[in-house]
Amino acid sequence: MSLQERINAELKPSIKNRDAVKTSAIRILIGEFQRQPEKNLTDQQVIALIKKLVKSEQELLALANRKDSDFIRILEGYLPQQASEDAIRSWIRENIDFAAFANRMQAMRPIMTHFGSSTDGNVVKKILQEFGD
8 A cells, every 4th residue: 555545544534533633634635645746646755745744834833933733743654764863873884985075965865865765864964064073
């Protein structure tokens, strides 16, 4: 079952359980799916949409001086498990030869290729900056 199918299938149970926040979040996601040129999205496309919605919500929360929302927690529940900073550091130590790059930030490509959607580019950037210290 694709991620899009899983999200669509969770709408009815959330309505039956009277979980208004989850129902609202799922409806927003389904609306985003319907706005896309392709109606059947890959898991990577769905993940990209969810990340975009999370980022947008975080920006709104920052403007309102709030830190957290149930909406973000629900959306993040559909994202793949994120790699820990320690796991990223460990992989970099074992697999990246900084001498092969003109600067540390050029190592972003192989790192992001390895970790894919299980890490955020900003986290990798922060870790790479620490390697120079």
